[in-house]
Amino acid sequence: MTIYYAFKQTEEIDSQAEDDDNGIQNEGGRASTGWETMLEGLVNSGFTIYGTFPMRTELRNRMLAIGANSLASSIVLLCRPRPADAPKITRSQFIKELKRELPPALKLLQQGNIAPVDLAQAAIGPGMAVYSRYSAVLENNGKPLGVRVVLQLINQHLDEYLAEQEGEFDSETRWAVTWFMQH
Secondary structure, X not given: OEXXXXXXXXXXEOOOOEEOOOOOEEOOEEEOHHHHHHHHHHHHOOEEEEEEEEEEOOOOOOOOOOOOOOOOEEEEEEEEEOOOOOOXXXXXXXXXXXXXXXXXXXXXXXXXXXXXXXXXXXXXXXXXXXXXXXXXXXXXXXXXXXXXXXXXXXXXXXXXXXXXXXXXXXXXXXXXXXXXXXX
16 A cells, blocks of 8 residues: 655654653654654554655745745655564564664665655655564553654654764754754
């Protein structure tokens, strides 16, 4: 199944940890509420996200894009049914896999000339590919890790990846990356 998705909405989460409806602590940071709702539905319906293709579909000179932080690309998600016998893993195992698999996926996205403003949205696919291949990712207390926390972890690892790259950039490029990530 392919899903065309071009919704950009983020919400700042209080930096103090708070319990969600399942008693799981949510960490502060950014959360994409539109993505969260859609991805939660896909995962709960038994789908695995196994690919993400950012597509340049938006003109930079259209009226709504001028002077705005609008998406330059739309995201196409590739999904397939998750095997019925998909295993469960722990949060620490998930984070280990995310740290191993996300950097090469981000490098590939950057080589594909994705607009910096779209990188955070495009990074959701490779991160969710790790999460959604399992029947559950479990916290220490045995409760499943929610999509909101997963999206926060993906953003955290994206920020770390970009921070590592910043050391290789000149000052103008570092400023541009910082500006795009904040707007």
